[in-house]
Amino acid sequence: MEKTRDLVVGSGEKKKAGIFEVGSAEAMGCMNRGLCVGICIGLILIFTATFCVGLTDPTDVVAINSLYVALEYPPLLGWLLVGGDPCGDKWQGVECVFSNITELRLSGTNLGGKLGDSLGDFGAILAIDLSNNHIGGTIPSSFPSTIRNLSLSANKLTGIIPDALSSSSQLMDLDLSGNNLSGQLPPSLGNLSSLTTLHLQNNQLTGTLDVLQDLLLQDLNVENNLFSGPIPAKLLSIPNFRKDGNPFNTTVIPSPTIAAPPLAAAPYAEKAPGRPAIGPSVPEISKSTRAGKVFTTKRCKKGRKEKENTKRHDIGTYKAPREKPKHTESVPQQNYPMEKVPRGRVAKPSDSYVENNGRRGVFPKLQNEQEVDVKNTPTVSLPKNDHDSDMSSMDMEFLPPPPPPFFTFEKVSVEPMVPFKVTSRRHPSKSPNASSAKAFTVALLQQYTNSFSHENFIGEGMLGSVYRGEMPDGKLLAIKKLDTKVSGQQSDEDFFELVSSISKLRHANIVELVGYCAEHGQRLLVYEYCRNGTLHDALHDDEIQKNLSWKTRIQAALEAARALEYLHEICQPPIVHRNFKSANLLLDDKLELCVSDCGLAPLLSSSSASQLSGRLLTAYGYGAPEFDSGSYTYQSDVYSFGVVMLELLTGRKSFDRSRPRGEQFLVRWAVPQLHDIDALARMVDPSLKGAYPMKSLSRFADIISSCVQQEPEFRPSMSEIVQELLRMI
Structure with a gap:
């Protein structure tokens, strides 16, 4: 059997060999053809992988990584610090063609940081849209030559428009509106032969528009800047040319007739040479005195020169700012040290300053106000300090923008109505027995709010949720249920000390703390209830808005100013609010205004909570520019x-x-127009239907302009604001 098997196997092998020998030539031909087909398929796969999978050009990867670092690592989907595949992994806002990044579209994504110097490193990018963010710094010194659409509008860019844009010869649409750009237009801007759309509105740009006259523009917007001189005739033929809010063809307004007091020079000595001032108007300078300079501000009248007898804004003097120490907390506690602040100039209170209504430190009502004669009010010359500088040799273009006039008052010593002393005990008492705040139990507050039901929910903020509660006698309460992440930063002792200090705040325009609750790991604050909700809601509610006449609005501003004046200048130590916004301004039955959340700044003292509060205030348009550097002072409250x-x-x-991009942030849109009478009239709330005196409107705008100055030291104190508002009543 084995022999038979061998024979069979042997014959099989021979047969098999014979077959291979006979077909060897044919087999070789097939192998060659298969190899060719395999190579072709491989090349196709490689080619397809390059263009479909999206292996991003390494140069673009480095450029976008650098941009990510400059923007301070925003939470963008897919973005990496080093490496990555933006095209293949579809990074947020990135569009590609083959292996090149061709578009970056990140409008309204809450970007911060700066632009850096990597934009010019993209190899084939066509469009960049980083509008409606919080990007600061200056415009980069280089851009890709391939760029066609560039939008950096509604950010916080400063400095000048660089010559580098001239290298982008294919640029068709350029939008730099809504920033803080200054200086003149660079001559190289005239080399952008492909440019058809140019938006520069709402900046502080100066000079003339001559460099634009030879461009083939179809859409040009330069509104609300500081452009001057005659408008080139060629620009008038542009189909969509907008130019309002600029002092074109205006004459210098004469000096005011009221004698100006000597003033201290603005502290600009520490600024880098050539840094342009930020502000809506170019100041004029009178002869300098030893004490400093006198500034006047001009308001532009669109389309014609102002006549001497025109009823318009009263021009006065600008008092140089005084320095104030910074405070990051608002309630003096053992964990929150406060420094004593030098007293500001405040008007001497009348005899009725302290009223017999159970609330100490209440300001008198309007009918009891004493009229202040500004012309006869003595002035105070501020001594020169290390920050003062002689500005006589400075170019007009680089002078600080003057806020509207605020007059000095005789300095008086004001003792705090409710002094608060920090306890020297290491372990204070377990409850604020010394305060007037009542202790509530959780069970009782649940009864008042129907177990914190949805029907009693009022709103939610960064500190927690607020509910309406009703006591058995029918009295309504507003109960703030503090978020555990916020209140958990404090010990029980700190919380009780916080309650004690808040309960001592006594002012007609500050929401009164009724009580507190601290048990079962929960902390709640109980306040008096204001039936008409918030000022924010009132301004956007058709029914309540009808009752907000111009006089009522001035009164609301005055009441809010008095509350801040009390916190900043009457309380000892002073208190910073840190969360001042219209949603925290409450209206009672008579539409009188009360400020809420006073004294709660220590709850925002942790680094994470502080950063969050700063970002939220900035995102919603209330945050002062110094928020970006982590600074918060009394002057930040003034900005808000x-x-x-x-x-x-x-x-x-x-x-x-919901508004157009250039109008989304109220300050950026409105402030450049405050010095144009016609533009100012168009800005007013339409619901007022023109029922306001133009002179009063102008003064109101002047106060706003001074409050939202970019530099904190140029903002007035709250006592000065109170006096200016009183003059309008």
């Missing part, structure tokens, strides 16, 4: 107060995403 006044003036929200 100016934004609220803008809301009262325009009826608009501080930030409104």
